[in-house]
Amino acid sequence: MNERVLRIVAPACVLALGVVLWDFIVRINSIPPYILPSPGLVLSTLVADWPILWSSLLATLETTIEGLALAVVGGIGLAMLFNQSRLIEHSLYPYAVILQVTPVVAVAPLLLIYLPQQAAVLACAWIVAFFPVLANTTLGLNSVDHNLADLFRLYGASRRQVLWELKLPAALPQMLAGIRIAGGLSLIGAVVAEIAAGSAGAGSGLAYRIAESGYRLNIPRMFAALLLLSFAGIAIFALLSWLTHFALRRWHESALTRES
Amino acid sequence: MASSGPAPIVSLRGVGKVFGNGLRALDGLDLDVREGEFLSLLGPSGCGKSTALRIIAGLSEPSQGTVTWRDGADARRGIGFVFQEPTLMPWTTVFGNVFLPLKLAGADRAAAAPRIMETLSRVGLTDFAEAYPRELSGGMRMRVSIARALVTAPRILLMDEPFAALDEITRFKLNDDLVSLWRELRMTVVFVTHSGFESVFLSSRIVVMTPRPGRVSNELVIDTPNRDAKFRTSAEYAGYCRVTSEALHAAMGAGAAA
Numbered sequence: 001m002n003e004r005v006l007r008i009v010a011p012a013c014v015l016a017l018g019v020v021l022w023d024f025i026v027r028i029n030s031i032p033p034y035i036l037p038s039p040g041l042v043l044s045t046l047v048a049d050w051p052i053l054w055s056s057l058l059a060t061l062e063t064t065i066e067g068l069a070l071a072v073v074g075g076i077g078l079a080m081l082f083n084q085s086r087l088i089e090h091s092l093y094p095y096a097v098i099l100q101v102t103p104v105v106a107v108a109p110l111l112l113i114y115l116p117q118q119a120a121v122l123a124c125a126w127i128v129a130f131f132p133v134l135a136n137t138t139l140g141l142n143s144v145d146h147n148l149a150d151l152f153r154l155y156g157a158s159r160r161q162v163l164w165e166l167k168l169p170a171a172l173p174q175m176l177a178g179i180r181i182a183g184g185l186s187l188i189g190a191v192v193a194e195i196a197a198g199s200a201g202a203g204s205g206l207a208y209r210i211a212e213s214g215y216r217l218n219i220p221r222m223f224a225a226l227l228l229l230s231f232a233g234i235a236i237f238a239l240l241s242w243l244t245h246f247a248l249r250r251w252h253e254s255a256l257t258r259e260s
Numbered sequence: 261m262a263s264s265g266p267a268p269i270v271s272l273r274g275v276g277k278v279f280g281n282g283l284r285a286l287d288g289l290d291l292d293v294r295e296g297e298f299l300s301l302l303g304p305s306g307c308g309k310s311t312a313l314r315i316i317a318g319l320s321e322p323s324q325g326t327v328t329w330r331d332g333a334d335a336r337r338g339i340g341f342v343f344q345e346p347t348l349m350p351w352t353t354v355f356g357n358v359f360l361p362l363k364l365a366g367a368d369r370a371a372a373a374p375r376i377m378e379t380l381s382r383v384g385l386t387d388f389a390e391a392y393p394r395e396l397s398g399g400m401r402m403r404v405s406i407a408r409a410l411v412t413a414p415r416i417l418l419m420d421e422p423f424a425a426l427d428e429i430t431r432f433k434l435n436d437d438l439v440s441l442w443r444e445l446r447m448t449v450v451f452v453t454h455s456g457f458e459s460v461f462l463s464s465r466i467v468v469m470t471p472r473p474g475r476v477s478n479e480l481v482i483d484t485p486n487r488d489a490k491f492r493t494s495a496e497y498a499g500y501c502r503v504t505s506e507a508l509h510a511a512m513g514a515g516a517a518a
Contacts, residue, residue: 147347150319154341155364155412165363169351251350251392 037220045220046227053209053221057228060205063118063190064183064236067125071182074126075133076175082134083141083167084159100131104189108196117197121205124193129186136178140171173252176244183236191229206232267330268292269416269448270316275325276473277311285311287473289325293416298442298449300459300466302504304512308474309452310344310420316450317341317418340409342419346401348393354380354404355389361412379411382441399430403437410441416448423458432492435461439487456504461492466504470511477511480504 019039025031026038033041046053078096082089104124111120144167152162194207206225213221248255270293277286285308293299293316301309314320315327317339348357355376362372380386383403393401402422409417423431439462442449453459459466460482468478482500484491491497 145347147343147345148349151341151343151347151360152364154317154319154339155361156337157364161364165360166349169349172351251352251394253394 034217034219037223041220042223042227046224049221049224053206053225053228056204056206056209056225057232060187060190060194060207060229061232063121063125063194063205064187064232066122067129067186067189068179068183068236070122070126071129071133071186072179075130075178075182076137078130078134079137079141079171080163080168082138083163096131096134099127104128105192105196108193111193112197121190121193121197124196125186125189128189128192129182132181132185133175133178136174136181137171140174141167143174144170173248173254176240176247180237180240180244183240184233187229187233187236268294269330271326271328271330272312272315272322273326273328275312275315275322275327277308277315277320278323284473286315286322287475289475291467291476293448293450294465296446296448298439298451298462298464300451300453300463301469302453302456302459302466302508303469303474304471304508305454307469307471307511309469312469312474313418313420313450313452338412338415340412340414340417342402342405342409342417342422344421344424346393346398346405348401348404348408350393353390353392354385354396354407357393357404358407358411360408365412376411379407382410382444383407383437397430398426399434402426402434406438406441410445413445414447416450419449419451421452421454424454431458436489438462456508457501460497460500460504461487466507468504468507468511478507480507 023039026036037045078092082093104127107127108120108124111123114120115123148166148170149162152166157165190205191207194205195211198205198208198211206229209225210222210229213219213225245255272289272291275286275289275291276284278284289308289312291312301312303309311320315322319341349360358376358379359367359369359372362375363369377386377389380389383406385400385403385407388396388400388404393404396404405422409419423434426434435458438449441447442462449462451459451462463482466480466482467476468480469475470477480500480503484496484500486494
């Protein structure tokens with residue numbers, strides 16, 4: 001069996017085994033659905049509740065994508081600014097770290113007090129997502145080949161040329177790695193904020209549906225919503241991975257398949 | 261150092277370089293680079309030959325002494341530099357890499373294309389314009405690096421042990437090609453190497469340097485009209501190599517005594 005087939009078949013077998021085991025345990029112990037629904041019930045709930053779950057999914061995805069977009073713009077922009085000015089870097093970097101290490105769950109309720117709900121949710125997604133973009137882009141901008149930098153100097157390149165022609169292309173692999181991490185984190189930020197907002201009685205995202213279903217003991221719907229969230233996370237990761245591969249496929253080691 | 265012929269393109273007088281960690285790389289270096297010559301700086305590693313090259317290029321400032329350009333400070337604009345590694349931008353093609361110096365000077369891609377293709381044909385890479393650096397062998401990457409240095413038609417080409425990492429066959433081939441490029445383009449080359457054999461084959465003049473601190477210990481003129489594959493196995497070549505090797509040993513002895 002070749003590598004490609006194995007990479008699909010092996011995890012699929014694990015999934016099938018897990019689902020069968022899950023179903024078996026539920027049946028054999030006759031566990032009621034309000035404690036643990038069977039996989040079949042989760043799927044039929046997913047289909048039956050599709051209209052409500054779909055609109056919730058769209059709401060969460062919108063927040064996630066907006067948060068990610070702002071994180072990319074903010075992270076790369078800030079990294080470029082840091083790279084141009086030591087003073088700005090030293091002044092602001094510690095606060096970027098503080099923003100990153102403070103658990104967003106703890107910050108979300110505060111943000112919900114001071115900001116309109118949608119803005120607060122977006123802010124949470126942004127806070128958790130921008131740091132990997134900033135940190136990775138900074139690393140990339142600072143790890144330019146010294147000889148290439150000398151070459152640019154020799155040919156009298158301007159600061160703008162050094163940034164656009166040398167530093168940004170050189171930093172692209174790290175930048176994309178940061179964005180790929182940020183994609184997953186943005187979803188987490190959005191979910192955390194929705195849960196915090198949901199307990200305040202408003203919201204329509206998937207995380208809110210999960211919280212709401214929990215209060216109503218609608219466990220099958222909780223599972224269905226959770227399943228959708230997982231798929232959304234996988235889709236975001238796959239899309240960003242593909243984007244990374246597409247951008248680097250011609251030149252970067254990470255995108256090459258080697259024959260041995 | 262008797263000055264014969266035209267005024268040197270660039271003169272170093274009493275040049276010293278002390279690095280931040282206290283290492284004295286160069287001390288009292290006097291060096292003239294004359295128009296049209298192929299000058300090799302030969303010495304063991306740590307003799308400051310690369311530092312001297314970087315000072316000529318303006319990539320490093322001397323701690324003492326002066327660097328004087330015959331045609332004024334603007335002459336630095338006419339420098340081509342080849343590093344020890346090919347130092348190519350992996351994210352762009354061979355064409356894009358060779359275009360870089362012209363692009364930085366504000367040239368238009370389409371307008372520069374004929375010149376780039378001509379330079380690529382000089383180094384034998386016409387068919388590889390659209391290839392990415394990773395797709396090339398070490399020798400070919402070095403050719404791209406040389407093409408990039410040549411594309412601006414530099415007055416003086418500075419090369420810092422460019423072939424040190426290549427295998428012998430590739431190195432010989434590139435040495436042959438470099439000699440013919442030097443002849444065709446009538447440019448001035450300053451070539452840093454630690455190989456006496458390589459310097460004899462390539463140079464019209466060899467400056468042997470002593471290590472720690474680096475300064476000139478000896479100077480040899482290689483005056484031969486025939487630099488080709490036969491030259492490499494001739495008695496003449498062997499004779500020059502012996503003299504060079506003795507000079508190199510003397511320089512290392514002087515360095516150790518100092």
